[in-house]
Amino acid sequence: MAKVALRGVRKLYGSQVAIESVDLEIADGEFVVIVGPSGCGKSTLLRCVAGLETLSGGSIHIGERDVGGLEPGERNVAMVFQNYALYPHMTVFENMSYGLRIRRMPKSEIAARVDRAAGILGLGELLGRRPRELSGGQRQRVAMGRAIVRDPEVFLFDEPLSNLDAKLRSQMRIELRKLHGRLATTSLYVTHDQVEAMTLANRIVVMNAGRAEQIGSPAEVHGRPASRFVAGFIGSPAMNIVRGRIDERGLALPDGGRIDLADPALRPWVGREVDVGMRPEHLRPGPTEGAAIVATVELVEMLGADTIVHARRGDTQFVARLHEGEAPALDQQVGLTPMAGTLHFFDPETGRRLEAGHREP
């Protein structure tokens, strides 16, 4: 186990910038999830740590070692690939022990390590099988087993659950958490699935266009998104973001309409154009008189405990997450009001979060 330090990590493909510059310190035993849309550079960053890509700039330290010039096999890291990358002609045992055999570990030690990992993952019965005789979930376990037996300083996961069906995915997510609780190995995990990010991570790195938009705990990233991008990316359904000019009574929209917001949080931004973010779960339904937003219900999605309501006001679509039984009827006018203290403000130009404490000129 070790801490990992990325300093000014930069990766170019020709003149194409894949990673602009990322600084990240991962504490010993921490589980860090990198999340972002496809093409944001998250997998590239992971592959840089693995040593499968060479850096164009910056440095990566694992423990006290600068691993810049080291081959992947010399970095003492293990990786779990999205498509598992099991060796098809080897049995489960051979797959898991291949890295150890290359390191010329004594046979008895190899057997002991594989047995232990197989025990943890419930693979005992399958050690003699070939990958093609296994189900997706079992292959996934073998891929993890191959990483565990190496007893590495760092685990790297490249979207390891995205090839599984939804039910298996949530099951494996729980197992991954338990596994990390048990092994406490420093882990770096890449996913595009924010649910995985929120549930697995000690800290989340939200990446966009080669930059880390925000690095923080799941609660911070969800509760105080550092930018409009993070706000829109984390949270499902996505945050409602409307642009307008703040005045004393609320938000004047470009189309001439208004959203009346009686929220003291507005005060610092009066007279200024901002992006206002409202999470769907923070919009409360009510009578149309006195409501902040009056919109027409276009679609109602019943999810069981919750109901997602899509409503339109002029050109703007609003999504609200309501409780069971609160759902309005289709085509009906509904009043939606954000709960006090739940608004987020973003600079329309830079997209950065605006905080009341330090107002920009």
Next chain:
Amino acid sequence: MVENRRGFRIACHLILLAGVAIVAFPVWLTFVGATLTAEEILAAPMPVVPGDRLVENMSTVLSSGTERASSAPVSTMLFNSLVMALVIAIGKIVISMLSAFAIVYFRFPFRVTAFWLIFVTLMLPVEVRIVPTFQVVSDLGLLDSYAGLTLPLIASATATFMFRQFFMTVPDELVEAARMDGAGPMRFFFDILLPLSRTHIAALFVILFVYGWNQYLWPLLITTQESMYTVVIGIKRMITGGDAATEWHLVMATAILALLPPALVVLLMHRWFVKGVVETEK
């Protein structure tokens, strides 16, 4: 086919049977010829049922060849053919796998040029370059030797191209997983790429073995001693021109012997590589 009428099916089978007969009849005649005596085979309508001299004819050619044309025993020729076919098949597979490995997995200057050079030689069969090749082999003193028989035929653009195409279908993640496990390039080649290529190797071996076995022009040019004849050349030498009567029964026996090893290789390996293809592992 959507057609499933009885008459149609009978017609199909008749056509197929006719095709089989056309292909099989000469082989049958060869076999019958190998079982007759010299006199019987020259009788006006040649018999179409086997005689009783098969074992005798076979042992004659295997031990002492023909009496009048060439006295080299066919067993020596079969051995020469076997060496030639095996060295060519195995050599081609080894060389082309390594070249394809280099081209697909390593970045080096003129990599693409190297690939195209190999690819271009696809268009140059032995016959086209036969005069300069003969000169080179002759200057190297390799006439009448196994090296001379095999070396000029051993590089294969076709096999290199085939392995290249196969290697490109091997997922990159496997290479990366092997690198993470600490395997160097040759370790990856022997532990992962080679086992994955088994079925391709088997298929190529069949094709290349038959190719090497059936070489005619090249061994004809560079072998002058009977002890270096391959069996294909041997058959040609047995058919005498001029005064001496060709001992057709012995020629036929030799032809059957020449036919067996490639047929055997095809039959045995065929089962093996069909099994492999069905169990596609990727």
